[in-house]
Amino acid sequence: MESTEVTERTPSEASRDIPEATVARLPVYLRALTGLSEAGTATCSSEHLATAAGVNSAMLRKDLSHLGSYGTRGVGYDVEYLRYQIAREIGVTQDWPVVIVGIGNLGHALANFSGFRSRGFRVVALLDADPRRHQEVVAGVDVRPFSDLEAIVHEHGVAIGVISTPAPAAQDVADHMVAAGIRSILNFAPTVLAVPPGVDVRKVDLSIELQILAYHEQRKALGAAAVERPVDGALEGRPA
Amino acid sequence: MESTEVTERTPSEASRDIPEATVARLPVYLRALTGLSEAGTATCSSEHLATAAGVNSAMLRKDLSHLGSYGTRGVGYDVEYLRYQIAREIGVTQDWPVVIVGIGNLGHALANFSGFRSRGFRVVALLDADPRRHQEVVAGVDVRPFSDLEAIVHEHGVAIGVISTPAPAAQDVADHMVAAGIRSILNFAPTVLAVPPGVDVRKVDLSIELQILAYHEQRKALGAAAVERPVDGALEGRPA
DNA sequence: CCGTGTGAATTAATTCACAGCG
DNA sequence: CGCTGTGAATTAATTCACACGG
Secondary structure, three states, rough: OOOOOOEEEEEEEEOOOOHHHHHHHHHHHHHHHHHHHHHOEEEEOHHHHHHHHOOOOHHHEEEOOOOOEEOOOOOOHHHHHHHHHHHHHHHOOOEEEEEEEEOHHHHHHHHHHHHHHHHEEEEEEEEOOOOOOOOEEEEEEEEEHHHHHHHHHHHEEEEEEEEEHHHHHHHHHHHHHHHHHHEEEOOOOOOOOOOOOEEEEEEHHHHHHHHEEEEEEEEOOOOOOOOOOOOOOOOOOOOO | OOOOOOOOOOOOOOOOOOHHHHHHHHHHHHHHHHHHHHHHOOOOHHHHHHHHHHOOOHHHHHHHHHOOOOOOOEEEEEHHHHHHHHHHHHHOOOOOEEEEEOOOHHHHHHHHHHHHHHOEEEEEEEEEOHHHHHEEEEEOEEEEEEHHHHHHHHHOOOOEEEEOOOOOHHHHHHHEEEEEEEEEEEEEOOOOOOOOOOOEEEEEHHHHHHHHHHHHHHHHHHOOOOOOOOOOOOOOOOOO
């Protein structure tokens, strides 16, 4: 089985439709609509919804235009209706069974995260390679051996796997997930995963996010003064 | 104090230099270089490093070209040298003091996450509004009242704050962080934060990531057949 | 009128392809 | 030679600005 190529093409096969940048914002709109709905708002303008979602209204309208024409000119959008349409487009009108591998601190937090359940995902199994964890019950689900992965995937029709192991274990976990038939992986381990074409990987990397903030913070600290790159010099330790 | 405007301009003031997309990849390169370094590799080509970082070599070279000319034609890059240059550019040659607010499951996981310490960040305080948590010591740091925020920020010169509270508390926490002088926020709460200009917010949202995967997964499930949008119909429950 | 939906214009990001240096 | 660094070409994302319909 050839899986040397590092993953490219996050959007796989049949993605010639909604731009990737739009797809990434749809869940944000969905959440904003849920908020408006809970606040009792029946109708909203693109301006209103855009503010709630933290984007500008032109972009919101452009994004929504990829889904269809769900608004009413001169009026705005029906909150419930639009919410349903977006949920359907994303695919969270159904429930997705999810398996989490790696039940350390982060795995615990993920297992207990109520947002999964309420947003279209159901954690059907928690797996860990460490036998000492197999005693535990986390969030009402008992921790099982990693070797149960394939059986669980088949039993529940799991299509999405979450990796919250330490970095060194992540590639092996990913390989087993792919072998078991999982084609979408959310990776919290700070490592680049290689997967065959057709498998989507998204990564959430805490220290990368902090480093991006640090970059901008550093820029701010430089103040309005001398923002330019160090004029020359800075060649400390240049190799021969 | 006017802070109605939802945040735009993630890159603030003095960011007319390296493209945002490049900045977001620099930490990935940094990690890949650390890996190569630990493996004893002294020199690498753009091809080699790009593979390790999960990007293509043209993009890597273009990204690095924004920092300067740190390679040797016909040879490649000196791993240690390039690593230092990127770390310096990001600003992680120094240590950034960080405060974490909200010590629930996720806050625990973050406080214990060793990757922060080893990548240029130092957790100087853990804060929680719930007095019952003030007994605890997490990762060697004791949990203090949220009201200590301003004192801690000033004492340690904290520039970066992490929010891992439930969604309803997040905006209030952000407001206090901004008031205390924090200008970079990493938000794990599933909510859109409004902050004044000059403050950077990055968000990490677990269910959004899963929803993006679900979208693509749904597309795959449709198979090669009928990939087009439902030809018409699908107007279930269209409002009057 | 007012606000959606959308072509056109702009800006950003990525990829190509090769000149030029070590 | 081989690989970097980079202009030029391409593709994607965002913003503008306004025609159009309720």
